[in-house]
Amino acid sequence: MSELRHLLDTTDLTLDEIDEMIKLSLDIIDNKEKYAHICDGKKLATLFFEPSTRTRLSFEAAMYELGGNVLGFSEAASSSAAKGESVSDTIRMVSCYADIIAMRHPLEGAPRVGSYKSLVPIINAGDGGHAHPTQTLTDLLTIYREKGSFDNLTVGLCGDLKFGRTVHSLIKAMSRYKGVKFVLISPKELSVPEYIIKDVLNPCGAEYKETESMDEVMSELDILYMTRIQRERFYSEDEYLKHKDAFILSADKLETAKSDLTIMHPLPRVNEISTDVDDDSRAKYFVQALNGKYIRMALIITLLKWGGLL
Ligand code: CP
Numbered sequence: 001m002s003e004l005r006h007l008l009d010t011t012d013l014t015l016d017e018i019d020e021m022i023k024l025s026l027d028i029i030d031n032k033e034k035y036a037h038i039c040d041g042k043k044l045a046t047l048f049f050e051p052s053t054r055t056r057l058s059f060e061a062a063m064y065e066l067g068g069n070v071l072g073f074s075e076a077a078s079s080s081a082a083k084g085e086s087v088s089d090t091i092r093m094v095s096c097y098a099d100i101i102a103m104r105h106p107l108e109g110a111p112r113v114g115s116y117k118s119l120v121p122i123i124n125a126g127d128g129g130h131a132h133p134t135q136t137l138t139d140l141l142t143i144y145r146e147k148g149s150f151d152n153l154t155v156g157l158c159g160d161l162k163f164g165r166t167v168h169s170l171i172k173a174m175s176r177y178k179g180v181k182f183v184l185i186s187p188k189e190l191s192v193p194e195y196i197i198k199d200v201l202n203p204c205g206a207e208y209k210e211t212e213s214m215d216e217v218m219s220e221l222d223i224l225y226m227t228r229i230q231r232e233r234f235y236s237e238d239e240y241l242k243h244k245d246a247f248i249l250s251a252d253k254l255e256t257a258k259s260d261l262t263i264m265h266p267l268p269r270v271n272e273i274s275t276d277v278d279d280d281s282r283a284k285y286f287v288q289a290l291n292g293k294y295i296r297m298a299l300i301i302t303l304l305k306w307g308g309l310l
Helices: 015-031 052-067 087-097 109-117 133-147 163-174 196-203 214-220 239-243 283-307
Strands: 043-048 069-073 100-107 122-127 154-158 182-183 207-213 225-227 263-266
Touching: 015 043, 015 133, 015 283, 043 052, 043 087, 052 069, 052 100, 052 133, 069 109, 087 109, 087 154, 100 109, 100 283, 109 122, 122 133, 122 196, 133 163, 133 225, 133 239, 133 283, 154 163, 154 214, 163 196, 207 214, 263 283
Parallel strands: 043 069, 043 100, 100 122, 154 182, 154 225, 182 207, 225 263
Antiparallel strands: none
């Protein structure tokens, strides 16, 4: 039986459903021709009210590689939002024109509001500082391809843990696996929001520690997930300037790191990973961006199938 489902947060998916989506991505990677026409005649709308390179273009590349087509906009100024149209009305309209919608918006919860009026699946492609579930699926596929499992990993998350929505989504996802430990590396002012500790980490009994020193914990980590200081979400430029160079990963900082450390970053980077790290075999952030296209192909297929649209 078909069911219209949206992806608004990572926890909308069960662990079994995530497993299935990862398996489907791996099959797509190995058998691209098998999927080249699966979405013939289908349309994806990409509604980006905030800037993006990877998420929007990887969604578009994903749909084209599945045989489908794409319509949409890449800034609010070129849509009727500029004339005052509500998110709800925009989604109601676009869901008459497209079979599936990926949407990014600066307001937390905007994709959820859109989903109430949508006739087709809505994918949250990032809402304010809240969540970025398709980045998390990208991260999970990357971790799975590198480590073969999610259990018993020590995951270091470094940088702007307050405003970084990718971090919030990844913690929510990884805390559902067995024996995962979190090392939260940030200036005190940019530590994870309290709800992440109270509503996510504590209820599942996940082990975590907070620190301001990357050097002290480097040798413990299986994954190092670097993040950008989110300039656009600071209330004052002075506050941003105070923190902008808080953590810079350079090749010399990796001296004590494990030989099989996986270095990740959702990108874009500013200066928090020096380019001298890029050639280190442990640096996986560009592969991670490529994985984003494959997992989004799997997600489009899955949501269309669940909705009886494929
Ligand atoms: N990782 C990510 O969301 O990148 P973009 O902002 O370029 O989409």
